[in-house]
Amino acid sequence: MAYSEKVMDHFANPRNVGELPDASGIGEVGNSKCGDIMKMYIKVEGNTITDCKFKTFGCGAAIATSSMASEMIKGKTIDDALKLTNKAVMEALDGLPPVKVHCSVLAEQAIKAALADYYRKNGIDPELFVGKMPECDEDHCNCSL
């Protein structure tokens, strides 16, 4: 399965690349098997994610999924951002080859990690909302596919 035009577009012209110096939450996740790392920055005002930036050191699918995921949560409420799944990100990109599904999992986890950091910074136990963040994503990793 080849990459869709949308994947190629978000890989070649990723949206929201960079850092947010005044981020409300920062999440960093990595895949221990492929070694790729994704760092997501969110700015929260009221209950809304007003800005989102990312830095991804990884494969093309990881870059495309973090770009799309950042677009999808910008302007959303925290609750809606928490519901974003890797499946929704993949659908928005018109699909990914099966061996690249784990890259989209990284994007979902990076957003959850950033939201967990936001909760933590506000004195709220993130597990109540985000669930348990894996220390390492090996359990979720399908790299060997």
Ligand code: FES
């Ligand atoms: Fe590691 Fe895509 S995230 S190969």
